[in-house]
Amino acid sequence: AQSVTQLGSHVSVSEGALVLLRCNYSSSVPPYLFWYVQYPNQGLQLLLKYTSAATLVKGINGFEAEFKKSETSFHLTKPSAHMSDAAEYFCAVIASSGGYNKLIFGAGTRLAVHP
């Protein structure tokens, strides 16, 4: 069964530092992978998605993620953190279950950005 694991429930970086949020997936078939961001008291926004085209996927707000099959990873990065990046980030994978496809979310990583 497909699943995702996000390593680290909380990550703290300084403004201007590299952001690295880790996500590992488990899938017996080529996965469709996603990153979402949730700002306080809001719903989720799609940052980017991997659908078996280019392994390096660029998203909104300067984020990107690289699909590495050998490491079963889809880590999210941003070269230089801004204060506005403080939010919770969710990795997700499309899973097939009971005859339909559904999105399975990781538990989330809360990113704090310090001045």
Next chain:
Amino acid sequence: NAGVTQTPKFQVLKTGQSMTLQCAQDMNHNSMYWYRQDPGMGLRLIYYSASEGTTDKGEVPNGYNVSRLNKREFSLRLESAAPSQTSVYFCASSEETGGRQPQHFGDGTRLSIL
């Protein structure tokens, strides 16, 4: 362009009461979803509607019912609320037919069951 609109934003219920959460989208999307979000568990799919006129169970459908009233609206009903249903509920939509991956989310309904 409002996107996905959920009402109410907050609600407190007593155990056993019933309630309907409303959701509407103005993007002419085909698929709509209801999720619940609980601390440390990400989002879990309750029900989804892959197109107008169809609804299907997700991961955690017990205790809930849904209605896809038309292409715009997708409501979630709790017939007899239980404390375990205290959560933040999100409605979402996507353009594609088939109910795989939500694109746009509402701002959520924070529901407390006493």
